[in-house]
Amino acid sequence: CAFIGQTADLAPADKRLYALRDVTGTVEHVSLIASSIMSKKIAEGSEALVLDVKTGAGAFMKGIDDARALAECMVAIGGRVGMTVEAVVTSMDTPLGRTVGNALEVRECLETLKGHGPADLQELCLTLAARMLRLGGAAASPAAAESMAREALAGGRALDHFRRVVERQGGDAGVLEDPATLPRATRIETVLAERSGYVRELRADAVGLASMLLGAGRDRIDAVVDHAAGIVLRAKPGDPVKSGEAIAELHAGAGARVADARARLLSGLVIGDEPPVVPPLVREVVR
Numbered sequence: 001c002a003f004i005g006q007t008a009d010l011a012p013a014d015k016r017l018y019a020l021r022d023v024t025g026t027v028e029h030v031s032l033i034a035s036s037i038m039s040k041k042i043a044e045g046s047e048a049l050v051l052d053v054k055t056g057a058g059a060f061m062k063g064i065d066d067a068r069a070l071a072e073c074m075v076a077i078g079g080r081v082g083m084t085v086e087a088v089v090t091s092m093d094t095p096l097g098r099t100v101g102n103a104l105e106v107r108e109c110l111e112t113l114k115g116h117g118p119a120d121l122q123e124l125c126l127t128l129a130a131r132m133l134r135l136g137g138a139a140a141s142p143a144a145a146e147s148m149a150r151e152a153l154a155g156g157r158a159l160d161h162f163r164r165v166v167e168r169q170g171g172d173a174g175v176l177e178d179p180a181t182l183p184r185a186t187r188i189e190t191v192l193a194e195r196s197g198y199v200r201e202l203r204a205d206a207v208g209l210a211s212m213l214l215g216a217g218r219d220r221i222d223a224v225v226d227h228a229a230g231i232v233l234r235a236k237p238g239d240p241v242k243s244g245e246a247i248a249e250l251h252a253g254a255g256a257r258v259a260d261a262r263a264r265l266l267s268g269l270v271i272g273d274e275p276p277v278v279p280p281l282v283r284e285v286v287r
Contacts, residue, residue: 001165011039028060034073041083048084048135050128051075055283056093057268058204064089064283071286084135087286090124091279094202094237097121101216101230101251103182110179113159120281126150127282183228185251189258191265193241198275202237206268213261215253226253231265238278241271 006014014036021027041049051074054060055067071087078085097118099108111117112125129152130145139145152158159176166173175181212219215226232249235241248265252258 001161002169003165006040011043014039030066030070030073033060033070034077038074038077041078042081046083048132049078049086050132050135051085051087052124052128053087053089053286054092055089056091056204057206058092058095058208068284068286075286085287086131086135088128088131089283089286091281091283092204093279095204095207095233096124098233098236099230100207100211100233101214102225102227103184104230104232104251106175106182107179110159110176113153113162114156115153122153123281126153131285183226185226185228185230185253187252187256187258189250189252189262190246191248191250191262193235193243193245193247193271194266195271196241196243197271197273199235199237199239199241199247199269200272200274200276201268201270202233202235203268206264207231207233210250210261210265210268213257213264214250215256226256229253229256237276240275 004010006012017032018027018036021029021032026032037051051071053067053071053074055064056062059067061067061070067089071089075085075087097105097108097112097120099105108117108121112121115122117125126146126149129149130139130142133139133145133148134142139148163173163176166176172181208217211217211229211231214231215229216231218225228251230251232251233247234249235245235247241247247269250256250258250261250265252261
């Protein structure tokens with residue numbers, strides 16, 4: 001198991017094609033997205049694959065029809081080269097979990113591997129893992145696959161495997177035991193609810209752009225990412241809030257535009273009198 005990106009030895013044309021897409025306004029072209037993703041999976045020699053295709057405000061594919069088209073395209077490509085592929089179309093209208101930003105998300109991942117992560121993040125991890133166990137032939141039924149995934153999480157085997165991956169790839173596995181050693185922001189600002197009610201909407205695109213303004217992402221190719229920067233969400237759609245209560249923390253990096261980040265985040269927040277109908281995390285599955 002390895003965490004890697006595209007390299008000169010793995011689907012080398014992909015980087016050049018992506019650069020071309022950048023300057024021709026075709027980054028969101030379904031066929032080009034599908035070929036970019038699947039070229040690497042095919043080059044790796046995978047025989048079975050479970051894909052997580054996002055749809056909603058924080059995704060390339062804003063609408064469910066576009067997400068379905070991308071999923072169907074990738075599943076078809078896999079089938080043509082003898083690969084068994086499933087695509088799980090999942091909601092990304094609001095951020096998954098409670099954090100956005102590099103070190104913040106790593107901490108949350110570790111909490112999830114220890115069985116204490118946010119419910120939506122844990123649900124998605126178990127769903128994808130169970131489907132992969134079925135596709136890989138390790139489980140005879142969906143129920144058995146889900147049971148295996150839950151046991152791996154509860155028993156600590158999932159965390160142990162992650163530790164081994166970090167060690168083999170030259171990382172600092174000590175972070176798993178002491179996440180406090182990860183980078184931390186020296187400036188944390190709180191965003192307060194301006195009224196009481198229920199969080200009806202918290203758009204993932206607004207939160208993502210706000211985190212970029214704090215230093216967690218790039219707005220130009222030579223920008224430096226601050227690994228400590230990001231956002232912690234204290235409330236998400238469906239949660240009740242009171243006026244003056246904290247709904248988010250802004251973890252500011254060096255050179256952060258905090259006021260702009262606050263305004264951007266608030267632009268994607270809607271608080272109403274009634275709780276919203278929160279759509280299911282898994283929208284559909286394409287086989």
